[in-house]
Amino acid sequence: xxxxxxxxxxxxxxxxxxxxxLDEMYKEGKEKFLSDDELIKMFNVSRMTIRQAVQLLVEExxxxxxxxxxxxxxxxxxxxxDIAKLDTFxxxxxxxxxxxxxxxxxxSVPCPEGLESKLGVKLGExxxxxxxxxxSEGIPxxxxxxxxxxxxxxxxxDEEYINYSFSHLFLNKFNIALSEGEIEIEAILxxxxxxxxxxxxxxxxxxxxxxxxxxxxxxxxxxxxSYRGDMYKYKSVLSLD
Numbered sequence: 347x348x349x350x351x352x353x354x355x356x357x358x359x360x361x362x363x364x365x366x367x368l369d370e371m372y373k374e375g376k377e378k379f380l381s382d383d384e385l386i387k388m389f390n391v392s393r394m395t396i397r398q399a400v401q402l403l404v405e406e407x408x409x410x411x412x413x414x415x416x417x418x419x420x421x422x423x424x425x426x427x428d429i430a431k432l433d434t435f436x437x438x439x440x441x442x443x444x445x446x447x448x449x450x451x452x453x454s455v456p457c458p459e460g461l462e463s464k465l466g467v468k469l470g471e472x473x474x475x476x477x478x479x480x481x482s483e484g485i486p487x488x489x490x491x492x493x494x495x496x497x498x499x500x501x502x503x504d505e506e507y508i509n510y511s512f513s514h515l516f517l518n519k520f521n522i523a524l525s526e527g528e529i530e531i532e533a534i535l536x537x538x539x540x541x542x543x544x545x546x547x548x549x550x551x552x553x554x555x556x557x558x559x560x561x562x563x564x565x566x567x568x569x570x571x572s573y574r575g576d577m578y579k580y581k582s583v584l585s586l587d
Contacts (some may be wrong), residue, residue: 350431356516357398362390362509364403372419379409379417405514446484447508452541454496461493464558464565476507479543486544487577492569506569512559512567522566528558533575544574551575 357522364385371379380388383422385396400417401407405538457465457473474496480488492512502515516522536550546550553573558565 354403357389357395357402359387360391360395361400361402363389364399365408368403368408368419372524377419379419381416402514406511408472427444446481448478448479448481449476449487449504449507451475452499452504452507453494454500458493461568465493465495466564467495472496476502478507482577485575486576489543489572490569491571494567498566516559516566522561524559524566525558525562528560531555534572536572540572544572546574546576553578 347550350359354446367505368379372405382396382400383392385400386393389396400409400411404411408420409417410420415576453475454472455475456470459469460468461473462471473493476490476492476499477484478490480490496514498516498520502519506515506519513524516524529553533555534552534554536544536548536552538544538548540552541548546552552575553564554570555573556570
């Protein structure tokens with residue numbers, strides 16, 4: 347299997363194929379994933395390339411490596427997120443049956459009021475807006491609306507917006523490591539626009555989650571996601587120390 351697109355790194359293409367293999371193995375109830383040697387033979391590439399591809403899935407929470415034992419599938423039962431950890435738009439969802447993402451909008455827009463200080467731009471200066479819809483088994487679950495600096499947003503392709511989280515893209519496309527994230531969650535009622543996209547009634551409960559992703563020098567991404575209240579929940583473990 348060596349039909350690779352020369353414009354996209356091999357390990358990224360292999361990671362895409364591994365997600366499909368992983369999905370089938372997950373449905374079959376398997377716990378251990380293919381070994382590096384098996385993958386090297388399957389894709390006819392170097393060990394380093396395989397390790398890079400597998401590491402992407404490890405970072406996304408789909409696989410875990412146990413030293414001396416191999417690579418294992420991370421099993422997931424419900425649509426939930428640990429509120430104490432910064433999850434991404436994709437983390438854990440590749441294992442959902444018929445998991446899909448639709449790109450609803452991408453393009454340059456004037457920076458909305460209130461976001462200019464976060465992104466370090468002037469009010470009205472152009473930034474890049476990206477709106478995506480995440481579906482599980484064909485059911486729309488999350489509307490994700492993000493704003494980032496135009497110089498980054500324009501370089502990301504439709505395919506990348508559909509297949510990768512922003513944390514992955516900043517790290518692997520721009521070599522920018524995110525240092526922290528700030529999350530704020532509130533319960534709101536679905537507006538007319540939100541209800542139409544999520545296929546719910548106007549006034550239905552929605553979890554509204556605003557997120558700022560930061561590097562040492564400031565914020566590189568801001569925006570919010572609207573989750574269907576009947577299909578998603580957060581959890582947290584509280585320390586009494």
